[in-house]
Amino acid sequence: MKSKILFALAMLALFGSHSLMAEDRYITLDNKPLGTPEKPLVLRTYFPDPGLGREVLANHDLGFRARKYSPGKGDVEGLEDPIRGIPGAIGVNFGAGLSYCWDATECRLLFAWQGGFLDMLNYWGDPESGRRKSNGYIPDLVGPLIYLARGSHPLAVFDDFVESNSPVFKGYRLIDNVPEFEYTQGKAHIRVRIVPGSEPMTFVKQYSISGVEEVAYLESGYKQKVESKDPLNFSVTVTGRLLSESESGELAPDYSTEKPNLEWGKALYTQLGCLACHSTDGTRGHGPSFAGTFGSKRKITGLEEPVLADETYIVESIKDPMAKVVDGFPPGYMPPYPIPDEQIQSLVLFLQTLKNE
Numbered sequence: 001m002k003s004k005i006l007f008a009l010a011m012l013a014l015f016g017s018h019s020l021m022a023e024d025r026y027i028t029l030d031n032k033p034l035g036t037p038e039k040p041l042v043l044r045t046y047f048p049d050p051g052l053g054r055e056v057l058a059n060h061d062l063g064f065r066a067r068k069y070s071p072g073k074g075d076v077e078g079l080e081d082p083i084r085g086i087p088g089a090i091g092v093n094f095g096a097g098l099s100y101c102w103d104a105t106e107c108r109l110l111f112a113w114q115g116g117f118l119d120m121l122n123y124w125g126d127p128e129s130g131r132r133k134s135n136g137y138i139p140d141l142v143g144p145l146i147y148l149a150r151g152s153h154p155l156a157v158f159d160d161f162v163e164s165n166s167p168v169f170k171g172y173r174l175i176d177n178v179p180e181f182e183y184t185q186g187k188a189h190i191r192v193r194i195v196p197g198s199e200p201m202t203f204v205k206q207y208s209i210s211g212v213e214e215v216a217y218l219e220s221g222y223k224q225k226v227e228s229k230d231p232l233n234f235s236v237t238v239t240g241r242l243l244s245e246s247e248s249g250e251l252a253p254d255y256s257t258e259k260p261n262l263e264w265g266k267a268l269y270t271q272l273g274c275l276a277c278h279s280t281d282g283t284r285g286h287g288p289s290f291a292g293t294f295g296s297k298r299k300i301t302g303l304e305e306p307v308l309a310d311e312t313y314i315v316e317s318i319k320d321p322m323a324k325v326v327d328g329f330p331p332g333y334m335p336p337y338p339i340p341d342e343q344i345q346s347l348v349l350f351l352q353t354l355k356n357e
């Protein structure tokens with residue numbers, strides 16, 4: 001009897017987390033915790049295209065309409081709309097600091113973001129009904145983009161003076177839990193691992209190449225540092241930056257971005273991925289709920305006296321989450337958000353509206 005109760009309690013602890021997420025977003029179907037730098041999450045899924053150019057997706061057949069198909073009748077009258085997404089990609093999440101999408105067709109890093117990981121609701125469907133939306137099954141990215149690939153492949157491989165640009169994916173293996181992607185391009189055999197850098201918003205691509213004498217690496221638009229042991233074993237540290245919506249090709253917002261305002265704050269809560277960790281209805285998530293935070297006294301790890309959550313406190317919490325860590329929550333879980341003051345002020349306005357239920 002006793003063990004049954006214990007079991008029920010354990011199940012509650014496991015599945016109780018369902019109610020934690022704000023606004024029905026699902027990082028994974030069962031809301032797994034995010035990955036960590038030591039043990040990233042690796043997920044094969046469809047990916048959205050946040051505004052990649054045609055040159056980046058050079059080896060993709062985009063936009064073909066397929067015949068409609070019915071499991072009972074085979075091909076039926078009519079055409080399906082193309083699925084707008086990237087089919088052969090692998091998502092890796094190292095926690096709040098870094099997620100990226102690596103594409104097996106182009107054999108390159110397509111984009112990176114921070115904050116949450118993926119909202120899989122479109123892909124797996126509503127857990128209650130178990131149904132997904134017919135052709136719209138592309139998960140949403142949670143959190144802001146910090147890197148988006150541009151132009152042709154950054155790694156140029158020359159075979160007898162002819163540039164070969166048809167990569168062939170061979171697979172990936174986990175080395176210390178982190179995927180190492182393997183592909184060939186002409187005679188070159190390429191292995192690459194992508195890991196978080198030591199500074200916020202940075203990541204490191206570690207290349208190890210054989211089969212050719214020389215390659216060239218060139219990518220513009222981001223600050224980067226190349227360190228090499230020899231011409232075929234090198235690493236590139238890329239410094240990302242928060243990409244504006246126009247850069248990432250999303251729709252224009254329907255709120256003003258001129259002065260801080262509540263509508264903008266509300267939108268940033270979603271766009272910057274705060275909702276992956278902070279609810280607005282009082283339920284505990286990866287981070288404390290925002291309900292009733294503003295103006296309350298917060299218990300801080302290592303401090304005797306509680307601290308008033310005024311504007312200064314909220315601003316500091318966003319820019320430098322490690323400065324004061326809320327009691328009972330892990331330090332270093334929330335990434336610092338080096339965002340413009342108007343955005344921070346808009347978020348403050350939003351938090352001010354959230355009263356305790």
Ligand code: HEC
Pocket residue numbers: 095096115116268269272273274275276277278286287288289293298309313314317318321322324325326329330331332333334335337347
């Ligand atoms: C990956 C999870 C995660 C994300 C994403 C995240 N936070 Fe946090 N946040 C936390 C955790 C964990 C804490 C508590 C520990 C600490 O204080 O660092 C916290 C603390 C805070 C606090 C102090 C709260 C309190 O109860 O006193 C504020 C304010 C805050 N976050 C704002 C934000 C905003 C605004 C965003 C989005 C721009 C955001 N956070 C994104 C995890 C996250």
